[in-house]
Amino acid sequence: MIFDGEPLTDLLEPLRLDWKVRRINELALMKELMPLLYKLVQGHDISGLAANE
Numbered sequence: 917m918i919f920d921g922e923p924l925t926d927l928l929e930p931l932r933l934d935w936k937v938r939r940i941n942e943l944a945l946m947k948e949l950m951p952l953l954y955k956l957v958q959g960h961d962i963s964g965l966a967a968n969e
Contacts, residue, residue, distance in 0.1 A: 917957055917960060917961070917963065918962070918964055919953070919962050919963065919964040924946070925938070928941055950965075
């Protein structure tokens with residue numbers, strides 16, 4: 917599986933945050949999503965996810 921963070925950026929774009937605040941929010945959201953993503957893939961690797969850890 918491959919993780920693409922671009923849709924996450926697009927999701928937060930309507931909030932019109934500057935890039936620093938948007939990045940902080942993206943990291944906070946990814947922190948909450950990581951356990952769910954790992955559970956969904958049942959131990960398989962997710963390419964591109966390491967950039968968000």
